[in-house]
Amino acid sequence: MKRYSHIALSMLLIVMSVALIGCSGDKNNNNNAEGNNSESNISQKEPTNGGTVVVGIQQDIDSLDPHKAVAAGTSEVLFNVYEGLVKPDKEGNLDRAVASDYKVSEDGTEYTFILRDGIKFHNGNLVTVKDIVYSVKRSAGLLDNGDSSIVPKSALQNISEVKATDDKTVVIKLKSADTELLPYLTFAIIPEGYEKCDTAPIGTGPFKFTSYTAGQNIVIEKNEDYWGQKAYLDQVTFKVVEKAETAMMELQAGSIDIYPYITEDQANQVKSQFNIEVGNMNLVQALFLNNNAKPFDNEKVRQALCYAIDRQVILDMVAGGKGNIIGSGVFSGFTKYFDEELVSYYNVDLAKAKQLLSEAGYPNGFEFTITVPSNYQYHMDTAQVIVDQLSQIGVTAKIKGVEWASWLSDTYSGRDYEATIIGLDAKLAGSDLLSRYVSDAKNNFVNFNDKEYDEIFAKAKATTVDSEKVDYYKQLQKILTEHAASVYIADPPLMVAVSKKLGGYTFYPVYVQDMASVYIAK
Numbered sequence: 001m002k003r004y005s006h007i008a009l010s011m012l013l014i015v016m017s018v019a020l021i022g023c024s025g026d027k028n029n030n031n032n033a034e035g036n037n038s039e040s041n042i043s044q045k046e047p048t049n050g051g052t053v054v055v056g057i058q059q060d061i062d063s064l065d066p067h068k069a070v071a072a073g074t075s076e077v078l079f080n081v082y083e084g085l086v087k088p089d090k091e092g093n094l095d096r097a098v099a100s101d102y103k104v105s106e107d108g109t110e111y112t113f114i115l116r117d118g119i120k121f122h123n124g125n126l127v128t129v130k131d132i133v134y135s136v137k138r139s140a141g142l143l144d145n146g147d148s149s150i151v152p153k154s155a156l157q158n159i160s161e162v163k164a165t166d167d168k169t170v171v172i173k174l175k176s177a178d179t180e181l182l183p184y185l186t187f188a189i190i191p192e193g194y195e196k197c198d199t200a201p202i203g204t205g206p207f208k209f210t211s212y213t214a215g216q217n218i219v220i221e222k223n224e225d226y227w228g229q230k231a232y233l234d235q236v237t238f239k240v241v242e243k244a245e246t247a248m249m250e251l252q253a254g255s256i257d258i259y260p261y262i263t264e265d266q267a268n269q270v271k272s273q274f275n276i277e278v279g280n281m282n283l284v285q286a287l288f289l290n291n292n293a294k295p296f297d298n299e300k301v302r303q304a305l306c307y308a309i310d311r312q313v314i315l316d317m318v319a320g321g322k323g324n325i326i327g328s329g330v331f332s333g334f335t336k337y338f339d340e341e342l343v344s345y346y347n348v349d350l351a352k353a354k355q356l357l358s359e360a361g362y363p364n365g366f367e368f369t370i371t372v373p374s375n376y377q378y379h380m381d382t383a384q385v386i387v388d389q390l391s392q393i394g395v396t397a398k399i400k401g402v403e404w405a406s407w408l409s410d411t412y413s414g415r416d417y418e419a420t421i422i423g424l425d426a427k428l429a430g431s432d433l434l435s436r437y438v439s440d441a442k443n444n445f446v447n448f449n450d451k452e453y454d455e456i457f458a459k460a461k462a463t464t465v466d467s468e469k470v471d472y473y474k475q476l477q478k479i480l481t482e483h484a485a486s487v488y489i490a491d492p493p494l495m496v497a498v499s500k501k502l503g504g505y506t507f508y509p510v511y512v513q514d515m516a517s518v519y520i521a522k
Contacts, residue, residue, distance in 0.1 A: 046521070046522045047232055047503060047504065047519035047520070047521060047522070048232065048519060048520050048521070048522055049232050049519075050232070050233070050234050050520070051232075051233055051234060051519075051520040052233065052234060052235040052236070052237070053233055053235075053236050053237070053257045053258065053499075053502065053515070053518060053520075054236075054237045054239050054255065054256050054257050054258075055236060055237070055238050055239065055256070055257065055258045055259070055260075055513060055515070056238075056239055056241040056247055056250065056251075056256040056258065056259035056260075057073060057077065057238050057239065057240055057241070057260075057513075058073065058240075058241065058242055058247075058261055058375045058376055058404075059071065059073045059240070059242065059373070059375050059376075059404040060214065060215050060240045060242075060404065060405070061073070061074040061077055061078070061212075061218060062074050062405070062408060063198065064078075064197060064198055064199065064201045064209070064212060064218075065197035065198050065201070066078050066082050066187065066188035066190075066197065066201070066203075067138055067139050067150050067151070067152075067187065067188065067190075067197070068147075068149050068150055068151055068197075068198075069151070070151055070408065070412075070413075071404075071408060072423075072425040072511040073404075073511075075425075075511060075512070076511050076512045076513045077218060077238050077513065078188070078201075078203075079205070079512040079513065079514065080205055080206060080207040080220055080236070080513070080514070080515050080516065081122075081201055081203045081205045081207055081208065081209055081220060082188030082189070082190070082201070082203035082204070082205055083097040083098055083186075083188065083189060083203060083204045083205050084097055084098065084185050084186035084187050084188060084189060085097060085098050085099040085102070085113050085132070085185045085186075085189065086099060086102070086182060086185055086186055087186055088183075088186065088428055088508060088509065088510050088512070089508075090506050090507065090508050090509075090514075091509075092428065092509040094182055094183065094186070094428065096116070097116075097186075097204070098115070098116055098119060098127060098132065098189045098204060099113040099114060099115065099116060100114050100115065100116040100117065101113075101114045102114065102182075104179075104182075107177055107464065108174070108177035108178055108179045108181075108464045109173065109174045109176070109177050109178075110171060110172070110173050110174070111171070111172040111174075111181060111182075111185070112169060112170070112171050112172075113132070113169070113170045113171075113172070114168055114169055115127065115128070115129055115132065115167075115168050115169070115170070116227060118227065119204055119227045120204065120225050120227070121190075121191055121202050121203065121204055122202045122203060122204070122208035122209070122223060122225075123191070123202050124225070125191065127189065127204060128167070128192070129164035129166075129167060129168065129169065129170050130164065130192045131189060131190065131191055131192045132164070132170045132189055133162050133163065133164055133170060133192075134190075134191075134192040134193065135187070135188065135189045135190050136156075136159070136162045136170070136172060136185075137162055138150060138190075139152060139153075139156055139187040139188075140152050140156035140157060140159045140162075141156070141157065142159065142162070153184050153187075153427075153432075154435055154441060154442070154443075155178065155180070155181060155184045155429070155431065155432075155435070156184055156187075158174050158175050158176060158178055158181070159172055159173070159174060159175070160173050160174060160175045161173040172185075176461075176462060177462060177463075177464050178461060179464050179466075179469070180429040180430070180431050180461075182429075183427040183428040183429040183432070184427055184429065184432075186427065188203055189203070189204060190202060190203065199212075204226075204227070205223065205226070206222070206223050206226045206228070206229075206230065206231045206515075206516040207220035207221060207222060207223055207231060207236065207515065207516070208220060208221055208222075208223045210235070215240055216239070216240055217237050217238060217239045217240060218237075218238045219235065219236070219237045219238075220235070220236050220238075220515075221234060221235045221236075222234050222235070229516070230516075231515065231516040232504070232516075232517075232518065232519035232520070233515060233518060233519065233520075236515045236518075238513075239256065241256065241259070242374070242375035242403075242404065243374075243375070244263075244266065244377040247259055247262075247266075248266060248269055248270070251270045251273070251274065251497055252269075252270060252273065254273075254499075257498070257499040257501075257502060258496065258497065258498050258499065258502070258505065258513075258518075259496065259497045260494065260495075260496040260497075260513065261281070261376065261377075261378060261494065261495070261496075262276075262377075262378075262495045262496070262497055263318060263319070263377055263378050263381055263495070264318065264319050264320035264322070264495070265381075266377065266495075266497075267320075267495050267497065270497050273500070274497040274498055274499060274500065275497075275498045275499075275500055275502075276495055276496070276497060276498075277495070277496045277498050277505055277507070278322065278493055278494070278495050278496075279493070279494045279496075279507035280323070280324065280331075280333060280491055280492075280493060280494055280507075281423055281491060281492045281493065281494040281511075282331060282333050282425065282426075282491060282494075282508075282509055282510060282511065283331060283423030283424060283425055283491055283492065283511070284326060284329055284330065284331050284423065284424045284426075284433060284488065284491065285379070285382070285421070285422070285423040285424075285489045285490050285491065285492050286329075286421070286422075286424075286486045286487055286488045286489050287305065287309065287370070287386060287419055287420075287421055287486060287487035287489065288419065288420050288421070288422065288445070288446050288486045289302055289305070289418075289419050289446060289484075289485075289486045289487065290415065290417055290418055290419065290445075290446060290447055291446055291447040291448050291449065291485065292415070292447040293417070293418050295360065295362060295366055295368070296368075296418065296419070298360045298361075299483055299484060300356040300357070300359050300360040301356070301357065301360045301362065301366075302483075302484035302485070302486070302487075303346075303356050303484040304352075304353040304354070304356040304357045304360070304393065304395075305353070305390065305395070305484070305487050306346035306484050306487050307346050307347075307348065307349045307350070307352045307353035307356070308348070308350060308353040308389055308390055308392065308393045308395070309348075309386055309389050309390070309487050309489070310348045310389060311325045311489050311490055312325060313385065313389070314382055314385045314386070314489060314490070315490055315492075317381075317385050318378060318381045318382055318385060318492075319378075319492060319493050319495075322492075322493035322495075323490045323491060323492045323493045324490060324491045325343050325489070325490050326338075326342075326343065326488050326489065326490055326491055327339070327341075327342030327343040327344070327345050327346070327477075327481055327488055328342045328477035328478070328480045328481045328488055329424075329433055329434060329436075329437065329476075329477060329480045329485070329486075329488065330430065330433050330434070330473070330477055331426075331433075331491035332491055333491065333509055334426075334430055334433075336430075336470055337430040337470060337473045337474065337477075339474045339477045339478065342477055342478065342481045345481050345482075346481075346484075350392055350393055353393045354393050354394070357393065357394070357395075364394055365393060365394030365395040365396065366395060366396070367395075367396040367397075367398070368395070368396075368397055368398075368418045368419055369397070369398050369399075369400050369417075369418050369419070370383050370386070370387070370397050370398070370399050370400065370418075370419045370420060370421060371400045371402055371407065371411050371417045371418070371419070371420045372399060372400070372401055372402070372407075372420060372421050372422075373401075373402060373403070373404045373407040373422065374401030374402060374403065375403070375404050376422075378492060379421045379422060379423070380399070380401060382421055382489070383397075383399045383421050384399065386421075387399060397419075407420070407422075411445070412445050413445075415445050415447060423492065424436070425510065425511040426510070427510070428509065428510060430469075430473050431457075431460065431461060431473075434457060434460075434473060434476050434477075435457065437450075437453060437457075437476075437480060437485060438453070438454050438457050439451075439453075439454050446485060446486055448480070448483075448485045450479060450483060452479060453476060453479045453480075456472050456475050456476055456479070457472075457476060459472055460472035460473055460476065494507065501520055501521060502518055502519065502520060502521065503518070503519055503520075503521040504517040504518045504519045505517070505518055
């Protein structure tokens with residue numbers, strides 16, 4: 001069996017090298033937006049223990065239960081409360097968390113974990129192997145009387161057996177080889193049989209749950225018994241501020257200390273009062289097209305839109321030129337898997353776009369609606385640029401702003417839409433971004449259906465040879481691009497307004513807001 005002392009990210013499958021680390025917004029890098037008048041190297045000041053911070057978030061959480069949550073915005077908040085067997089760090093490694101060590105069998109079908117000594121839940125009880133077994137089974141939907149509202153990841157459904165072999169060891173056996181399972185084992189470990197996660201969550205993270213008021217805020221406080229490096233702050237309030245204009249007013253009034261996912265225009269409005277930290281969102285932003293809805297059930301129509309949309313202009317107008325253009329369903333942070341050649345597959349060609357529309361039976365264009373969660377100003381602004389660009393080929397697009405809960409239930413889960421703009425996040429595994437296009441995948445909300453794609457994805461998951469996996473993943477990206485599954489735009493920049501009194505704000509290669517590293521500087 002192989003032993004990994006530091007638990008390198010996904011068994012070295014994803015090496016987050018210069019492309020991702022160079023985008024890090026760790027304040028030790030002094031990576032502030034151009035023109036920002038903030039005090040430099042604030043993180044080098046001596047941190048203080050204590051204090052409270054208010055973080056603005058653009059959507060309400062969809063569940064306090066980590067095994068039921070779907071939205072990435074929920075995961076980034078609950079990251080502070082819950083931990084898995086392993087957890088990501090800012091460099092893209094998967095570090096030990098509830099597990100102190102682990103082994104993977106040579107054939108990739110068995111994972112063995114050792115429980116960390118003395119680790120406690122927020123209620124003061126020691127974590128046991130029974131808690132781990134229960135949490136794995138619950139997350140994978142393997143409990144005999146499981147809750148139907150649990151949302152298991154497809155990768156976890158490959159688990160055939162979970163058992164404790166002694167009071168320190170848990171063995172997870174798989175139905176078939178999977179060398180990318182580790183990033184999915186970041187799901188929360190909770191107490192065995194605990195049924196109050198919806199209202200009183202208990203985890204092992206650096207912060208513990210205090211209160212939640214739907215549509216308003218979630219409050220967490222420092223976990224004094226945390227097994228690792230303790231948080232500096234005493235309390236953090238994640239305040240729901242869905243409207244961009246309200247967020248700007250609160251930032252300018254000083255009632256919010258941190259506000260992520262701002263646009264270039266918003267950054268310019270508050271840069272005299274806040275440090276503007278810049279990283280990458282690590283998302284696949286796209287104009288996602290419902291492949292089952294007319295006219296997007298016609299591949300030529302989808303290709304026409306790809307030729308008509310100028311992605312660089314979108315970044316220039318919405319993000320001040322920041323961000324990385326993509327050409328398929330993987331963002332550039334996945335350096336080993338990312339196929340850079342696909343970025344230029346659809347160079348802007350309005351004549352070609354009009355020709356394809358004519359061939360598809362739409363010589364005079366058509367009308368359609370872009371459904372966008374209105375709490376994300378970045379996506380709303382992107383939609384407006386796209387509307388203007390598509391008008392040049394006779395296509396009339398209308399923007400329909402909806403509340404986040406409505407987008408989740410109707411657009412994402414219900415697949416009741418024509419087109420939408422959103423950013424898709426991923427675990428630290430290439431398969432997480434690509435699995436959603438398998439024909440029968442529950443999260444295949446674009447309804448992409450391609451037999452060749454399904455067959456190649458199955459081969460990619462089955463192989464334990466790294467070079468083969470890389471090749472298969474690039475083949476899958478090419479299929480998505482050639483068939484124009486959607487109009488892939490960019491991995492947008494992540495611009496965050498951070499109070500000048502604070503230090504330690506850190507960007508991660510996954511979608512989290514790590515409040516344990518934030519402090520009030522002396």
